[in-house]
Amino acid sequence: MSRLKTLVRNQNGVPPLRGGHSLCQGCGVPMVVRTVLSTIRQPVVVVNATGCLEVATTRYPTTAWNVPWLHVAFENAAAVASGVESAQRALRRRHALPADEDVAVVVFAGDGGTYDIGLQALSGALERGHRFLFVCYDNEAYMNTGVQRSGATPFAASTTTSPAGRQSWGKAQQRKDMTAIAVAHHVPYVAQAAATHWHDLSVKVERAVAAPGPAFLNVLTDCPVGWGHEPRLFAQVIDGAVDSLFWPLYEVVEGRYALTYLPPAVLPVAEWLALQGRFAHLLRPENATVVAGIQAQVEEDWLALLEQCGGRILAGSGQGRCPPEC
Amino acid sequence: MTDVRLLTGGEAVAHAMRQIDPDVVPVYPITPQTPIIQTFAKFVADGAAQTEIVNVESEHSAMSAAIGAALAGARTMTATSSQGLALMAEIVYIAASMRAPIVMALGNRALSGPINIHCDHSDSMLIRDSGVIQLFAESAQEAYDLTVIAPRLAEHPDVLLPVLVCQDGFTITHSAEPVTLLPDAAVRHFVGDYSIPNDVLDVARPTTQGPFAMPDYYYEFRRQQAAAIEASATAFGELASEFAQLSGRSYGEIEEYRLEGASTAIVALGSTAGTVKDVVDELREEGESVGLLKLTSFRPFPAAAIAAALSGVDFVVVLDRADSPGATPPLHAEVAAALYGSSCELSGAVYGLGGRDLHPTHIRALFAGAAPSYVGLRGDPCRV
């Protein structure tokens, strides 16, 4: 059965996140939430960091959530989740409850609440070994507050706090490799995924919740406002990030890297940059060297990743998507 | 047969925690609260409590994890001091607004800078507007007793707020005195089972908790929260009565010490009240009509009780172990508001910042009418 039909069936008529929220036209976050929560078969509790997803879905007295949901603050979602997970473990132990009735603890946080202000709490939770899934929906800037740069913003992207201008190419720093930071905590499961590769992400979610400890998923998704394109081009833009090797899809199981997607045809980075307003300044002829530098960095990072994967390319964990008839 | 042990305030609170046996304790170390968590950790390691201790990576995460645990159906406790409280201050406000019934031991310690590990009340004052309940212990016995009462107070259906049990750092946390412990079973029975209205792990009845509120609703939520801390005064009174039946020791929002017929009274929080009681006894022997008003409850602030207790007093001196630079020190300002319209003369003094001792000679001078702004400070023209 197609993975999408499986997701529909798993919902059982009740979408975990329903319409009526105030996320933007064409926002790339709900697809990620849909894939993650509709993959997990056991009951879930969502811990949501402050950010677009949280603010837009829970303005009192509305809510778009049909699952238990908790928000406390911006930087502490992983710590709050640690508390929820510890409570469940403590109560199960004290009252001799069956472990298979456990509720899955799932964190959703943006790149800001993961890479930057959320990093400490995430690091602590990973180190302590809590059994939870942390999903970063990475749209590469502080979008909710107006597209300010974060540690996830790519080099040379124009944001409101790293604007391109007569004396600036945009963000001057490379973005952090947050996936590698998670791997460095020696947790059982870490993966990098993308919103448009739902099959790949769904399989990763299954593996993540089965892991005997913390799991971290770094999922690239889009913000049409922040990235500067027509909302309808969402799929093309995210696919472009993946197919240009800017955002490879891979997983790390107990520290062993494996690639989960090999693009059939590699897109030149320049063609991906050209889709987005945040890189429009790079299309000027005088910035060709900057683009070449980005291409070179992407290729260098890709080769390093291949080396870490040691030839492990998972077949059957899926191409990103199935053909329409499946 | 009573169980009397020689315990520091920190150890006494650890015993209370052992007997309460909370489900989850997320905690981060900071002097002078460390004896509490270390003693308690040993109890847990030896199986004397079944608590899940979570050694988090900062105090901010300690309070965050505490909210998660408390709202997920677990009785939750933690402990901190000074900088730790300052770091978690953001989340303390949220714990109150999310109505998480967390009990926290506070070893009162000065806020930096300079960095100082000794006692003053600046940490409590930092979060006085957070909406959490703050009870102050004069001694290790009081720290133990108030900690036993605290879970029922926090979890009371009309309250549902964090409760801080404050004890002076080093002076109480690290000084040993005879402490009478209740039997384990008596404490278990007194605290009872944990229950909250909206358990976030109740998947059959999902809730959205921690909403975003625009100007059309935020104000009403804050009023709802204020009503809860106002209601806690009654709850504390009821629980203190029940506790008195159990232990023979009585607590109220204030303690009046020899105020009958007193013409001069000192108002104080924490261990200094003990020193003042000694001086009051000496002065009374000498024929002076002096007394002490000790506050056990700082939040909610017992304004009516204070006004009533001091109604016959001519001169009131408020001792503040915290300063508010450029303004009236906090306790002085709040007592002044409570006494507004009364005929007594009110003065106040800051003392004891960063662990500076307050000596009986200072207290005698204050009762005698000295009115320095800063007691015991080198270089101050009004030094005592």
Add this chain to the structure above:
Amino acid sequence: MAELRDWQYLPVAGAVRPEDAARPLTGGWRTGERPAVDLPKCVNCLLCWFYCPDSAIVLDGETFTGFDLDYCKGCAICAEVCPVGAIAMVPE
């Protein structure tokens, strides 16, 4: 939105149950276009269902039946991703 409630009638700490919660009709966000489907062309791949940010694709079991215009914001992603061109944006 419903009438604003007094503070005494709010749930403790604002805890909301989905069955009690208001759901703003975000269909009002559309600016003149809405999706329309040529149903005979539809192959039930469910890509539109997957990609809709507003859960505005209505299914009967696993079969596409239409759009929930109460919540559709008109982003046109469904029209863009439909592999057989069955969806187009048309004037309201």
